[in-house]
Amino acid sequence: MELNDRLVIAGREFKSRLWVGTGKYKDFVETKKAIEASGADVVTVAVRRVNITDRSKENLLDYLDPKKYTILPNTAGCYTVEDAVRYARLGRAAGVSDLVKLEVIGNEKTLFPDTAGLIEAAKILIKEGFVVLPYTNDDPIVAQKLVDIGCPAVMPLAAPIGSGLGIRNPYNLKIILETVKVPIIVDAGVGTASDAALAMELGADAVLMNTAIAGAKNPIMMAEAMKYAVDAGRLAFKAGRIPRKLYATASSPIEGML
């Protein structure tokens, strides 16, 4: 593995090209073990009310050292620009950085992003000094617009959140990767290791996932599989694959045959 192959976003350097969510795990111990197995150094978290009636509940950050991981608050569950901006501000106030994974959701059933709302919310937050990483559709035009307004990376979906369908539109992703000149983090829809490898082989700069690991029968083992898949995909991309051809090309020479 090339050790100097680091991902840089808005001047921040990341070791891992696999980013992981922290939802849907059995408990915090499993969360911690899976994240360790994944090798990820960026973890996404949600912003929610503190349970004030039952203070015995442990805090996620007791298990994830913010010195070791970049804690990336998201605005998951926000359906309006106002809500997304409010949650982003709260996340910044609770945390230590200006990073936000911005989501403005457009539909409950698909959880597809409301890209018009996304651009509007991103503009507001960028003006306030946020580093906005937007969760968007696999639409090259919207991706470019997000960059034009100041997003230092774009996070297009591979498939609906939690669907495990894999890369539904590799051609659109390829166009985004070729035309949009900021780091592209494929976010949502990965089902298994080969999906993550494919995203990286296409040239994605990183992959973000949660359900594919947390929902696996053995989340810790799957986290490790994803680590290898992302590394393998990245190496294959950098190595440069052979072109696809319809007919065979022999690897053994004809010369010297009897």
Place this chain on the structure above:
Amino acid sequence: MNQCFQIQVNGESRESRAGTTVADLLRDLDIKPDRVAVEVNLEIVDKGVFAQRSLQEGDRIEIISFIGGGR
């Protein structure tokens, strides 16, 4: 002076006394201030002024933190 009034904390009614600050409220609720954000009437209160910001009758307070979530 020891006047009591109602406030809303994370959607629930709660009694408070005149002079109570955000820092006092967090202490009463056994919440560490370093990992939360506090909003009073939709305005975020800077962590640095938790001990200065006193609560008023009818204040709507939201105390939020990070939970597991992601994708």
